[in-house]
Amino acid sequence: MKASWRSFIALLCVLIACIAWSPAVVALPAATAVDSDLALAAQISPLASNKTPEEIANNPAVKDAMGAAWADSSADNATTRHEEGGWIYEDADGNLTVQRWPAGNRSSIDPCPPAPPPGGQVVGEFHTHPNWHPPDGKDEAGKEWKKGPSDEDKGAKLPGTTGIVTDRSGNVTLY
Ligand SMILES: [Zn+2]
Structure with missing residues (x-):
């Protein structure tokens, strides 16, 4: 009798252990993925910026860099126009600086x-859309282009940062 009780309790313990472990084991890959996303976000944005997207876009250093990027995009040249852009960093004192990216292609x-400054973080990114032409977005060859940020732009943006797209109309679109 004692031996069968012991067996029953042992079996019960095994069952409880199985039930307790199954969801944990199944959930492990997802939990690990979320943790690494959070770790990445913390690495990119170690500080909480108190600047709004509008303040970032209107910052003189950022506006200058966006103007230079637009000029470098050769938007008026049908054969050499291409996208330009860069990172926007906030340093530990709250100053914004820009690091330009290598020149892009026609539409990417x-x-x-x-590489944010020591103690700083990425707070935004900007790039140009030089292909859109007024009034309907079609270029010289009749190809229609998108004015604002694409779904890919939105998907690629670092979490918690401000995205900025500039286009031929002079519009600055935040996303
Ligand atoms: Zn884009």
């Missing part, structure tokens, strides 16, 4: 790895 651009 790849950011360089972010």
